[in-house]
Amino acid sequence: MTEHTEIFIDKAAIAEKVGELAGQISRDYEGKDLVLACILKGAAVFTADLMRGITIPVTVEFLQAASYGASTTSSRNIVIKKDLDCDIAGKHVLLVDTIIDTGETMAFLLKRFAERRPSSLRAAALLDKRARRSVYVPLAYIGFDIPDTFVVGYGMDCGERYRNLPSIAELKTTE
Ligand code: IMP
Ligand code: MG
Numbered sequence: 001m002t003e004h005t006e007i008f009i010d011k012a013a014i015a016e017k018v019g020e021l022a023g024q025i026s027r028d029y030e031g032k033d034l035v036l037a038c039i040l041k042g043a044a045v046f047t048a049d050l051m052r053g054i055t056i057p058v059t060v061e062f063l064q065a066a067s068y069g070a071s072t073t074s075s076r077n078i079v080i081k082k083d084l085d086c087d088i089a090g091k092h093v094l095l096v097d098t099i100i101d102t103g104e105t106m107a108f109l110l111k112r113f114a115e116r117r118p119s120s121l122r123a124a125a126l127l128d129k130r131a132r133r134s135v136y137v138p139l140a141y142i143g144f145d146i147p148d149t150f151v152v153g154y155g156m157d158c159g160e161r162y163r164n165l166p167s168i169a170e171l172k173t174t175e
Contacts, residue, residue, distance in 0.1 A: 001173050001174070001175060002173070002174050003158075003171060003172070003173050004171075004172055004174070005152060005153070005162065005165065005169035005170065005171055005172070006169055006170045006172060007167045007168075007169050008146075008149075008151055008167070008168050008169055008170045009144060009167065009168040010167050011166050011167050014049075014126075014154060014167070014168065015049070017126070017143045017144065018046070018049045018050055018053055018126070018143070019053050021050060021053070021124065021126075021141050021143060022050050022051075022052075022053025022054045022055075023053070023055075024141060025050075025054055025094065025124070025141065026053075026054050026055045026056050029056055029058075029092060029094075030056055031056075032056075032092045032119075032120075033057070033059075033091055033092055034054075034056065034057070034058045034059070034092050034094060035058075035059050035060070035061055035086070035088060035091045035092065035093045035094070036050070036051055036054075036058055036059070036060045036061070036094055036096055037061050037062075037063060037084060037088075037093055037094065037095045037096060037113075038060060038061070038062050038063070038096050039063060039064070039065060039095065039096060039097045039105070039109070040062055040063065040064040040082065041064070041155070041157070041163065042097065042098045042099065042155050042156050042157065042163075043096045043097045043098045043155060044155050045098070045154050045155030045163070046096060046097075046098045046126050046154065046155055047060065047096050050096065050124075059086075061084045061085060061086055062082070062084070062085075063080060063082055063083055063084050063109075064080075064081045064082035065078055065079065065080055065081060065105050065108070065109060066078070066079055066081040067079075067104070067105065076102075076104055078104060078105055078108040080109075080112065087116070088113060088116050088117075088118045088121075089116055089117045089118065090117070090118070090119050091118050091119060092118065092119050092120045093113060093118045093120065093121045093122075094122050094123070094124055094140070094141075095109055095110065095113070095121070095122070095123045095124070096123075096124050096125075097123070097124075097125050098125065098126050098127060098154065098155050098156055099125060099126065099127040099128075099129060099151070099156060100123075100125045100127070100128050100129065100133075100137060100139065101129050101132045101133075102132055102133060102134040102135065103133045103134060103135045103136070103137035104134060104135055106123050106125070106137045106139075107135045107136070107137045110123060110137070110138075122138075122140035122141075123137065123138065123139050123140060123141075124139070124140060124141035124142075125139055125141070125142055125143070126142075126143035126144065126154075127143060127144050127146050127151065127168070128142045128143075128144070128145050128146065129146055129147070129148060129149075130145055131147060131148040132148055149170050150170065150171050151168050151169065151170055151171065152165060152168075152169055152170075152171050153165030153166070153167055153168050153169045154166065154167065154168045156168070158171050
């Protein structure tokens with residue numbers, strides 16, 4: 001079996017969309033203390049670009065989730081592997097991920113972080129693979145709706161590889 005990548009969303013289209021999202025976020029959170037909560041590792045690249053497009057004061061924090069069990073069923077067990085370093089009580093928190101697939105990771109994190117009494121808690125994702133959703137997740141900001149296909153690059157991996165691709169690519173395997 002061999003693998004190859006085919007560009008799905010190029011650098012220019014990503015940059016344009018990230019700029020639009022950063023503009024909307026800057027307008028929506030004007031006058032508020034915004035905390036971007038980047039979900040490692042996949043959202044590192046998206047968050048780095050998004051924060052540089054935001055024109056209001058913003059802080060950035062990092063967390064990492066891990067999931068065990070079959071990725072295709074709702075029997076997955078999700079845990080916080082690396083927690084935020086700050087107390088989010090009274091803060092306006094925007095959770096940032098690159099892609100929402102089943103939605104289980106983001107739904108879990110929204111539920112957990114809501115218990116910490118932030119002033120507001122919302123989610124942003126560059127890509128929404130809506131056809132795969134198994135649980136409802138409210139997404140305040142979405143870049144692109146994409147079909148059910150496996151993508152890599154722009155921070156996203158397959159077995160930890162391809163995160164460094166500057167574009168978003170479809171990963172194809174051939175016999
Ligand atoms: P969910 O909990 O099923 O929504 O999974 C979300 C996580 O799965 C994302 O943060 C990614 O790490 C990973 N993921 C989902 N779809 C893809 C994909 O197409 N390529 C790479 N990673 C993906
Ligand atoms: Mg991954």
